[in-house]
Amino acid sequence: MKPKYNPTPTAREKAFHQWAMQFPCACGCGQQSTVVHHPLTRHPEQRWRRDHEYVVPMNGFCHMDLHRAGHERDEPFTGLAVKAYELRWRAIDEGRL
Numbered sequence: 001m002k003p004k005y006n007p008t009p010t011a012r013e014k015a016f017h018q019w020a021m022q023f024p025c026a027c028g029c030g031q032q033s034t035v036v037h038h039p040l041t042r043h044p045e046q047r048w049r050r051d052h053e054y055v056v057p058m059n060g061f062c063h064m065d066l067h068r069a070g071h072e073r074d075e076p077f078t079g080l081a082v083k084a085y086e087l088r089w090r091a092i093d094e095g096r097l
Contacts, residue, residue: 005050013052016097026056026083027066033057037066039081053097054084 009017021033036055058066091097 007050009052012097016053016091017055019091019096020055020057020087023057023087025059025062026080027058027062029059029062031059031062034060035063037063037080039084053088053091054081056080056083056087 017036020036023033025031025033026037035058037058038050038052038055088097
């Protein structure tokens, strides 16, 4: 049975988010990441639309620009969902998830 969605990340998910933010912004600008973004593009392994295990690191300004400009619809072309999938599997391989 699918676990119930919790809008608040668990301690394990929060630790994953902190680990993910050590990488540069996923938009490619090269800036330090300060937040994580939940890509809107669905992936078969996602548990929920805003799955805390499917995130990409982003600089806060880039993240807000993404939301303000409505570029989330372009995510299949920017590859953010693919990056989230790859980051999740890297974390699993390293025992972080």
